[in-house]
Amino acid sequence: MGQMSGAQMVCEAIIAEGVKTVFGYPGGAIMHVYDEIYKQNGFEHILNRHEQAAVHAADGYARATGEVGVAMVTSGPGFTNAVTGLATAYMDSIPLIVISGQVPLSLIGTDGFQEIDAVGISRPCTKHNFLVRSIEELPRVLKEAFYIARSGRPGPVLVDIPKDITVDIGEFIYPDSVNIPSYKPTYKGNKRQIEKAVEAIKKSKKPLLYIGGGAVLSGAYALIRELAKKTQIPVVETLMARGVMGADNPLLLGMLGMHGNYASNMAMSETDLVISLGARFDDRVTGKLSEFAKYADIIHVDIDAANIGKLVDVDYPIVGDVTEVLEAMLPQLDDVDTDRYEAWRNILKRYDELHPQSYVDSDEVIKPQWAIERVGELVGEDAIITSDVGQHQMWAAQHYPFDRPRQWINSGGLGTMGFGFPAALGAKRAFPDKTVINVTGDGSILMNMQELVTAAEYKIPVINLILNNHFLGMVRQWQTFFYEKRYSETDLSFQPNWKALAEACGGIGYDVTTKAEFDAALKDAIAQDKVCFMNVAVNRFEDVLPMVPAGGALFNMMLPQTTKGDA
Amino acid sequence: MVHSINERRVISVIVMNESSVLTRITALFAARGYNIESLTVAPIPNSEMSHITIATNGSAKLMEQITKQLHKLIPVYKVIEHEEMVEKEMVLAKFPIAENLADISVLSAAYNGGVVNVGKEMIIVMVADEPKRIKHFIEAAQRYNPCEIVRGGVVAIER
Structure with a gap:
C-alpha cells in the first residue's frame, strides 16, 4: 500500500x-x-x-x-x-x-x-x-x-x-495473519473429556441442556437444536441465549434464573446432569449457589477456561468452542435412548402446566406483558428486538416469541440502561429491511434520548416501544417487596411530552392507552420511515414474575397469582 | 466459593516484554481481590519475555482461578503454579559499625551471604536463602540493631 x-x-x-x-x-x-x-x-x-x-x-x-x-x-x-x-x-x-x-x-x-x-x-x-x-x-x-x-x-x-x-x-503493510505467542485460544474440546461427557449423558435420567450467550456467539444454534432433537433432552436458556431454540420448540422450557419460569427453575433444581453450553453460571441465573443444581453432575463447555469451576464445581470440564465440541459430540449420541428421559420430560411438562408463564390481562389498562405478546403476534420473527434494562427487559425476554439467535439484543451482564436505543440504531443499520424495536421504559429511554437526532438525521427508523409505568419499575418492584413500599426516588410521575419530544427531534410520537390504539400505532410506526417514540401507558404496579429474591434458592419463586396453588 | 485452606503458594508468570504488562498482572490481583505477598520481575535472558514471580496465598481452588485469570491476559505466555521448586529470596541489611561485626559476619554467612560493603558508620550484608530461613535471619538480626532491611522478594524455579 x-x-x-x-x-x-x-x-x-x-x-x-x-x-x-x-x-x-x-x-x-x-x-x-x-x-x-x-x-x-x-x-x-x-x-x-x-x-x-x-x-x-x-x-x-x-x-x-x-x-x-x-x-x-x-x-x-x-x-x-x-x-x-x-x-x-x-x-x-x-x-x-x-x-x-x-x-x-x-x-x-x-x-x-x-x-x-x-x-x-x-x-x-x-x-x-x-x-x-x-x-x-x-x-x-x-x-x-x-x-x-x-x-x-x-x-x-x-x-x-x-x-x-x-x-x-x-x-x-496490513498483516495477513496474526502471531501472538502468548494468545492461542482453544477451540477443540478435549476428546477424552467429550467421551466422558457423552457417557454421562447416556447414564443420566434427568439431563438438562443449559444454554448461554456463548452459544449465540459461537453460532451453534443449529447444532444445539439438533442435539436436543436427537436426545430429546429438555432445554433452558439464559437471558443471553433467547432465540437459540426458537419459541415454539417443544423441548424448550423457557428462561431460567431470577425471572425464569417455574418449569425452567424447577428443572435446574431437580436435574441430575447439567449440560452447560456457553453459559457462565451468573448469579442472576443460579440464585443461592449451595442450592443450585444440587443433585446434578455438571458438564461445562466454555471457550474461556476461567469460567469453568469459577462458581460451581464441574465434573466434566470441556474447554472449547461450543460449535466444535458439539460437532465432536453429536455423532457419539446416535444410539442415545431417548425414552430414558421420558419420565423426566413428563415431570417438567406437569410443572409447566401447573405454573405456566402467565399474567392477568385487563381490558381497562394495557398490561406490559400483553404489549410484548402483541408485538410478537404482529411482527414476530421479522423483527429484531433490542431492550434497555429493567422490568420491560424481563417482560420482553419472558414473553416475546424469539425465533432465532441475534434477534434479541440486550445488555445482560452489565445491565446498562440507555443501551437499547443506540443498539437498535446499529442493528437497523446492519439490517435495514428488518423492523427493529427497542423495548424500553420511561426511565431507560431518557438515558440516550439524544439519539433521536441521530436516527432522524440518518433516517434510521427504529421504534422505541416505551412501556410507561411512570416508575423506575424494577427498583420500584424491589421497594414493594423488600423495602416496605418506600418508593425512594423511583416515582417518575413528572414526564416529558413524549410525542412532542420525538417530533422536536425529527421523529414521530404516539401516545397509546388502549389496545386498539396500540395496534394502530404499531402498524403505523412500522409503515413510517421515521424514528418514533411509542409511549404506551401500562399498568403502574405490574410486577415481573416469577421472581427468585436475590440470594434465594431457584426453587423458591414468587409466582403470579394466575397460577394454580403454591410452589 | 469458599477459600478454606489458605496456603502460601508461589507462581511464576512468563509474560511478553511489553509496556504495562506488570500493571495488567497487579491490576488483575487487585480487581479480583487476590493477595500478593511478594512480587519480583526481570527480563529472561536472550528472549522477549520476562519472568514474574508472585508469592500469594489461598486455597487450591483459588489458585486454579488465579492461574486461569492470568492465562486470559493477552501478553501472558505461561503460568507455572510451583510445586517442586527451588525458592530463594535475597535480603540486604545495614548495621551500625559499632555492632559486633564478627557476629554479624557469621550470621550472614549462616544464611548464604556475607558482608558486601563497609563504610565509616555502617556495614551492609547480603543474604540469599529460602523465605522461611530469611524470616529467621531477620529475627536473628534484630539483636544487632539493624538500621534498614530490604527484602528482594521471592524468586523460584521449578525443579
Missing part, C-alpha cells in the same frame, strides 16, 4: 477488515483520522450524539451481525464517555473495536488538555487494549486488535492513538 499517515492507516485497516459502518464522534485528538474519513468512501460514518451511544450502536451492530463493531472517539471526555459502552460489551463478550484519540506522545503524562489514561481506565473492561507508541507498530496493532476482538471468547479492544502518530508517515 506504500507510505501513508497513521490516520490513513486507521481507515485502510477498517476497510480491509470489511467494516461497512463506523459509529463515532470527533474531537481534537482524533481529528486527523476524521479528516481521512472525510476523504474516503470505503465505509460510512454515523455521527451519534454522544460517545456512549456510538459505542452501544457499534455493539448493536456487532450483536446483530456477529461481525466486529467499530466506534471512534476522541481523547479525554470522549473516551470516558465510551467506557460504559466498553464495559457493556465486555460483560457480554461482544467483539468491538474502539479507536480513541490521545494527546501527542510528548504531552502524555503532563495533564494535557483532554488527556486521560485511557488504557489505565479501560483495562478492567476490555479484553485487551493498546496505547500505540509509534507509526511502525500501528498496522500490526490494528490487525491484532481485530483478531483479539473476534477470536476465542470475543470482547472489546481499545486502540488509543496519540495524535502525532496519526500525522506521522509510515509504510503500511
